[in-house]
Amino acid sequence: MTIAPAAADATTDLVVTDPVDGTVASTVPRASEPEVRDAVARARAAAGPWARTAPAERGALLRAAAEHVRAHAQELADLNTRETGKVPGDALGGVEAGVGTLVQYAELGPVHRGEALRGQFGAADWAVPHPRGVVLALTPWNDPVAVACGILGAAIVTGNTVVHKGSERSPATIARLNALLAEVLPDGVLVGVDGDGSTGELLLAQDGIDVYAHVGSTATGDRLSEVAVATRAHVVRENGGNDAVVVDADVDPEWAAAQVALGAFANTGQICTSVERVYVHRDVAEPFVAALVAEAERRTAAPADTYGPLVDERLRSTVQSHVDDAVQRGATARTGGVTPDGVGTFYPATVLTGCTDEMLVMTEETFGPIAPVRVVDDFDEGLRLAAADRYGLAATVLTNDTGHALRAAAELPVGTVKVNAVFGGAPGGSAQPRGASGAGFGYGPHLLDELTTTTVVHLEPAPARTTGGTK
Structure with missing residues (x-):
């Protein structure tokens, strides 16, 4: 792995440009087909011994790996900033969050226990968790270390081995993370594979993978589910x-x-749970929009180390196309909405009003700093429109009415309902996305259950052996 190299082989290397100034940020060799096969074979060979390793020992090794990552936190954060444009403070915070997640799983894994079952008198029944085997982890670029550590930590501490491919938009960051973890863990427990979508397809073609664990686009998640029909791999996906x-x-x-x-604007809108649609009650709409415009303009004018660029030109073009579609259909850009001149892939924080249901900003994930606003006549209308969507990741209600909050929790078909805070939650919280947003618990203690299978045991005493004759 090199940073800002003199030359790169376009046929074999992943080359990432810095979204701030357009220079080469990193070059990472793309794994060949033999390297992909070897990665899966190494993980498969290590699966048996790692599954038989005592849970306490697995937890201790994972904690040591977490501390090794912590010692290189600034290095990882700097790589992340260069590759994705994530502002320095957020990049370092993401690494620290990832370390915290690894530590959390190091503690939870050894106490991830089976259950005693109530059966008949004189017999015993219990349920025992077992590792699933080899996990293929496919992770995104928008918070690469934090997200990856969730899947990797849960899989490793429960006795699985992992083949990990991160996004081609942050390959150096993920390659370094994989290397740091592998320096502490036994050989084959974590094997990194660098590559793009074609590399992912090569991985899916390999035998011996038991779980597909994915955080990323819905299209990729759908592809994994399609392949799993034939391979019978368990699928966990947050899309x-x-x-x-x-x-x-x-x-x-x-x-x-x-x-x-x-x-809407944190990390320039590049968060899975970013605000993508806003339904505001007519009674407060005018002052709300005025304040939202002021918030957007403050962020756009902020220094580059506070408000960063979009990850690349492809995403910026998508964001602009969504804004253009809205304006052409009658929306008004109250601030922002225009791609700026100059180097880099910056995009202004944008507020759109007059939005309607058919606009792309209301029906699709824009993944940029766009706040599309629709005015509603009452809470019922807002709740109904919020629920009428093919995605089901999260939603927020801002209200002082406890009854409205309880209705939102009961009626919104999403994995997480947040009341009076767009972000936040207790440590160890779990969520189960719905619809186009995925399936399975993607993090928290419940992820330990997703990455294990359960054997139910029933034990009765056998009758004593007789030797013949009578007593």
Whole structure:
């Protein structure tokens, strides 16, 4: 792995440009087909011994690996910033979050226990968890270390081995993370594979993979589910989202605007659970929009180390096409909405008003700093529109009405309902996305269950052997 090399082989190397200035940020060799086969074979060979390793020992090794990553946190953060444009503070925070997740799983794994079952008198029944085997982990670029550590930590501590391919948009960051973890773990427990979509297809063609664990696009998640029909691999996937916010009539509009701005513009809108749709009650719509525009303009004018670029030109073109579609259909860009001149892939924080249901900004995941606003007549209308979507990742309601909050929790078909905070949650929380957003528990303690199988044991005493004759 080299940073800013003099030359690269376009047929074999992954070359990433810095989204701030367009220079070469990293070059990483793409794995060949023999290297892909070898990676899966190494993980398969290590699976048996690792499964038989005591859970406490697995936990201790994972904790040591976490501390090794912590010692290189700034290095990983710098790689992340160069490759994706993630602002330095957020990049370092993502690495620290990843370390914390590894430590959490190091503690949870050894106490991930079976269950005693109540059966008949004189017999015993219990359920025992077992590793599934080899996990293929496919992870994204938008918070590469934090997201990857969740899947890797849960898989490894439960006795699985892992073949890990990160996104081709952050290959150097993931290659370094894989190397750091592998320096502590036994050989074959974690094997990194660098590559793009074609490399992913090569991995799917390999025998001996028991789980596909994926965080990323819905299209890739659908592809994994399609392949799993034939391979019978278990699939855990957290995919795209089109998360809604419903702003009720009884909240402070400036506070609500700050919440929505955080959800829509943090990491330049490049978060799976970013705010993608805004439904605001008519009674507070005017001051809310004014405050939201002010929040957007403040972020756009912020220094580059506070408000960063989009990851690449392809994503920026998609974001602009969604904005153009909305404007052509009658929406108004109250601020932003135009691709700026100059180097890099910056895009302004944008507020759209007059949005309607058929616009791409309301029906698709834009994954950029866009806050499309639709005014609703009452909370019922906002809740109904928020629920009417093919995605089912998360949603937020901002309200002082406890009854409205309880209705949202009961009626929104999403994995996470947040009340009065667009981000946040207890450590170890789990969520189960719905619809086009995926399936299975993607993090938290429940991920340990996803990555294990359960054997139910029933034990009865056998009658004593007789030797013949009578006593």
